[in-house]
Amino acid sequence: MISRAEKCGQTMHLENLRKTGTMISCAREEDAVIVSTPKPIETVLAGLEGESPVFLVGCNLCAAACRVGGERETRAMAEALGLRGLEVAGRRVLDGACNARKTQRDLVSCREELARARSVLVLACGGGAQSVLSALERIGFDRLPVHPGADTLMQAEQSGPADFEQFCSLCGECRLDDFGGICPATRCAKGLLNGPCGGSAGGRCEVFPDHPCAWALIGERLLRMGRLERIERIVPPRPADPRAHPRRLRRS
Ligand code: SF4
Ligand code: SF4
Structure with missing residues (x-):
């Protein structure tokens, strides 16, 4: 069976990974910040x-x-x-x-x-x-x-003095386990929980080519974990949560 990653044009990429163990690395995690930009x-x-x-x-x-x-x-x-x-x-x-x-x-x-x-x-x-x-x-x-005086954009990891990358959109129900630890809801331009979309080329996203395809990253990650078959699983859609906002958490 052809995996989703292969359908997305990742065959050579995955083959290379199988042979060489080379992976696309994510930004180095230094800090998490709320990213804003001046008005x-x-x-x-x-x-x-x-x-x-x-x-x-x-x-x-x-x-x-x-x-x-x-x-x-x-x-x-x-x-x-x-x-x-x-x-x-x-x-x-x-x-x-x-x-x-x-x-x-x-x-x-x-x-x-x-x-x-x-x-x-x-x-x-x-x-x-x-x-x-x-x-x-x-x-x-x-x-x-x-x-x-600023427009707030995202919660992000800071990988350099002026380099921020969004990994999580704070959805309130973390599903990272379904995706090898990489969040497609945030990092896939189309937010696909059952990707890839088929448009990726060379491991890059078709919508934002300066970003890696989230589903290529997920495929690589699952492969390294020896769980590539998980990419075939159909993940159910997220239920709409009418109480998603406002949120408050009080701990005793
Ligand atoms: S599933 Fe994605 S958006 Fe939701 S909490 Fe986990 S990392 Fe954040
Ligand atoms: S990250 Fe981009 S190329 Fe990859 S599945 Fe999502 S939209 Fe398609």
Whole structure:
């Protein structure tokens, strides 16, 4: 029987793997971050119209790693706003904007500057921006508008200083065991749970040729594990979960 990987044009690739044991390596795992990208300055300015002075908030974890909201970027944003005639009431780079307790503690120490501000601009992910909003509400600044200064893209592995790759889309029901440890729901451009699609060439994805085909990776992985027959199994579709969002987890 022809395996799915072979149908996808991976025959030579798999043959080579059988003979040489050579594999396509994944990015080296260094860190996991929430990846965001700065909003265009015009968009930021439109949101802040009539709301000067502005208090700037950055984040020294993920947002700094993405060069969106670290010390350097918040200083640059302060300068950019100043050049466009907006006053900056103050700025603070938080030690992880998504850490509610630390965020509240740090913002308490900025009360004076916050009292002068007419709005807050957060250079961090959407979760961080909402964590800042909640902290501000808890310390009495519940009317201050909180604006996002970044667009949040994904949770990803960081494989280099400016290189991020999404491995997981946080679906809430991990099925990695069905795929040799590689997630097609995230890493296959078509999200195929029963791939491949047949369009891959040379181990690359037909949709995004700069990415490896997730199903080629799955085939290689299963082969190395001596479980290549698993690629033939039909994986049932994921049941729709009407309660997928919002999620909350409390541990005792
Ligand atoms: S199945 Fe994929 S998207 Fe879902 S939790 Fe596992 S790795 Fe993440
Ligand atoms: S990763 Fe790309 S080429 Fe491979 S099965 Fe998915 S869509 Fe097709």
